[in-house]
Amino acid sequence: MEGEVNNLIFVWATALISLYYCNKITNLIAPGTKRLSAFVPVICIFFYLPIRLTTVHLAGTTSFFITWLANFKLILFAFDKGPLYSNPPLPVSKFILTACVPIKLRSKDGGxxxxxxxxxxxxxxxxxxxxxxxxxxxxxxxxxxxxxxxxxxxxxxxxxxxxxxxxxxxxxxxxxxxxxQFDEPYLATSLQDFWGKRWNLMVTGILHPTVYLPVRSISGRYLTKKWAPFPAVMATFIVSGLMHELIFYYIGRLKPTGEVTWFFVIHGLLAGVEVVGKRMLGGRLRVPAVVSGPLALGLVVSTSFWLFFPPFLRCNTEVRSCKEFMAFLELVVRRRFVAPNDVSCPYY
Missing domain, CATH: 1.10.287 (Helix Hairpins)
Incomplete structure (x- = not known):
């Protein structure tokens, strides 16, 4: 456990220094591909850092915060877009916090x-x-x-x-x-409502400008207005699946099987059909929420059983996370470092 704490300090110290560099280098480089090139070393470092961590909680959290959210935010910031861009610029402390923590700042005087x-x-x-x-x-x-x-x-x-x-x-x-971060997803009335407006809103908020909008702009040149969103929806879900696949690798260090990616491909396909169908019907045919809601949640749960949870549980995630929590309690209560493998989980 002590070694993991030292690794955690190294990982986050490296992340903070890297984000400080990104904040300062923007004063010298105009937005665009040159600024993005200056960010590439940091982006690569952020893909490497979770490898230094071996526990479920620390590797999973760090990979989500840094490898996914921070990297995508930096890509947007390279073009003066996204939550890191502000006029006037964000102070260094708020820039770093916004980059590496899943929050969305909103001014109190914004009304x-x-x-x-x-x-x-x-x-x-x-x-x-x-x-x-x-x-x-x-x-x-x-x-x-x-x-x-x-x-x-x-x-x-x-x-x-x-x-x-x-x-x-x-x-x-x-x-x-x-x-x-969530808006009561169990109240969703459709797949589009679940994924777009209720589940993990920070991920939705970062994938929309980095994946959906660019692909939507490109597809709009070749497809009709009704069909143009479909490739954008699919691309968004595929990217989400690949990032989940990567996070699961950081957590379990097992060879990816593609199950998680297929989970998101299926939901991307169904959500894309839903979006296109609503556009084509123009609201003329609406399924009551009392019917569509349970159907959507049932689909999410059933496909999770089939494709999402098996690779997550294959590396004994629930047992490992429980042992890690018990080891953390030992550190807090008894002030001693204990390896997670040296404690037992009372629930599994």
Whole structure:
């Protein structure tokens, strides 16, 4: 555990120095391909850094924050676009924080309503998380599909509450209102609504300008207005699948199987058909939300069982993450470093 902490310090110190360089070099290089070329070494470094980490929580979080979000934000910033671009420029501290943490800054005097959820919302989700830990004690009596469904809820609750904690910590530093990371995805009325407006909004927000809009612009030259969004939707989901595949590799160090990518290809195909279909029908045929919502969520859950979770669980992610948490408690409570493999998980 002590070695992992040293690696973590090295990784994030390197990331902060790299982002400081990116912030300062922009004063010397105009936006465009030259600035992007100056960012390429940093982008390559950000792809390498998660390799230095071996634990599920640290490798997974770092690869998501740095390898995915920060790299995509830097690509946009090379052309004076995205969350890192501001006029006047962001101070160095806010630039670095915005680059490497999944937050979206919004000025308090902007007149918009805060997107923060109530503490009760997050408290209820934390209670759900504790209840899930209790249920895991009886996993031998649960059907495999039931366990997988509970794991879906587990993943959502951990991501929603965890990212909210990061966002609130960031708000204490920068003093800005922050956009929510999730918008109650279980209330989605369609696949387009689920992926585009409710699930992991920071990923949606970064993929839209970096992938969707450029591909949409190109496809618009060759396809009709109704069909032009389809290649853009497909490209967005494929890129998301490849990035998830990479993050899963950082977590488990197992050879990618392509299952996660196919999961997103399928959803990209279906979401693209939905978008085109709505354009072609012009709103003349609408499926009631009480029908389309459960169908969309059922499709997400069933395909997750089939393609998304198997490679995630293949490297014993749930057991490893539990042991890592117990090792962290040893560090906090007893002030001693313990390797995750030297502790037991009470839930698995």
């Amino acid at each position: 918009s309503k805060s997107g923060s959820k109530s503490p009760i919302n997050y408290s209820l989700k934390f209670v759900v998380f504790l209840l899930l830990l209790k249920v895991y004690n009886y996993e031998e009596y649960l059907h495999p599909l039931v366990k997988m469904a509970l794991f879906c809820v587990h993943i959502y609750v951990v991501l929603d509450v965890g990212l909210a904690m990061v966002a609130y910590a960031a708000r204490a530093v920068v003093g800005f209102e922050l956009e929510p």
